Amino acid sequence: MTSTPLRPTRRGLLTAAAAGTGLIAVPGLADRAVAGAPYVQKPLPSAWFYDYGTNAEMRWESVSPREYLTSPERLFVRDHTATPSIDASTYTLRIFGDALATPRASDQAVSLSYADLRSLPVTRLTTVHECTGNGRSFFASQQGTPAPGTQWKLGAVGAVAWEGVRLATVLERVGLDPRAVSVMATGLDADYVSGGVDYGPVRRPFPVSKALDDALLVWGADGRDLLPDHGFPIRLVLPGWVGIASIKWLGSLEVSATRQTSPWNTIWYRMTGGSYPPDSPPLTVNPVRSALELAWGATLARRQVVGLTGRSWSGAGPIDHVDVSTDGGGTWQRARIRRGGHREAWTQWEFDWRAPSRGDHVVMARATDVAGRQQPLVTPYNENGYFFDAVVRHPVTIV
Structure with a gap:
């Protein structure tokens, strides 16, 4: 997205909340204001995050090679407006549309409470959750073609163990018309306003085939209730797809017999500019990426063997193999x-980086997934800086 409304920094909000309620912000805890007051946003200690005010990026040097999952406290944050305060006891998910077995207008929607949803058969699934703009900063720093938006490095990503119910189960119980084509998911956060234009609530449609395949309505992560920043009480999760598709604070699902659109799949979250044609489709499946578990510009002590660790992922399936270069791709x-x-x-x-020489080096990791997709050396430019999937040139100094 080319612009995002400004809001106070999360650290400032935490300070204000603590001053007003006696709340103490403790890194690693999901904090609430006292006496039934609204949630506050989660702490963002500088050792764990780059804090962009609206968004927050995980620092790869804070990731332990011993841990597979990304805990909710350490997961990146991406908001279009601000984290809303929602009471689970009064929450309802509204389902309507002309492609339900019994067509329903918006004011005739089926309403499911938080308790209703949590009473349904439970599914647990671990997926990589990632912002579409992850890696955006490298369009400028590595390719000389800057793109506007949050200048993520590679930390707008995490592996999350979700808990929820399959959307297919919910739609089966509500009743689905065979003519169903798409589902519009709409969030309960405030309307998104940019450049004086009110685009309404964050919403994005997806095919009913995805809804019936592996889509989840999620209430938990890492064995606990969702944090407010990550969609409490209920969010949508579309495994393998762009993060914007997994609408947080899910308020409604409209099931339609025709293809639906929103600004989040027509104006944004599709490739525009550069060499892309004007009719490029909305983005769906995430590309292949890799990251080193190192600080950017890390300084490492020279040893006979310097051990490097990292992670690679793909929206299309598992990684088949990873290749590493310690000489800038030579x-x-x-x-x-x-x-x-x-x-x-x-x-x-x-x-194992064997007998590295003292001085400056460029380390690169290149992954190939089981579908045969391999990270390129250059990502074609697009004006919103989406899907930077090129091999990242990571500077390292050996002393």
């Missing part, structure tokens, strides 16, 4: 897979 060697991903979850790998 030569490549195969990394060892430490833990492979299942379906959309990521793969952990390690590499």
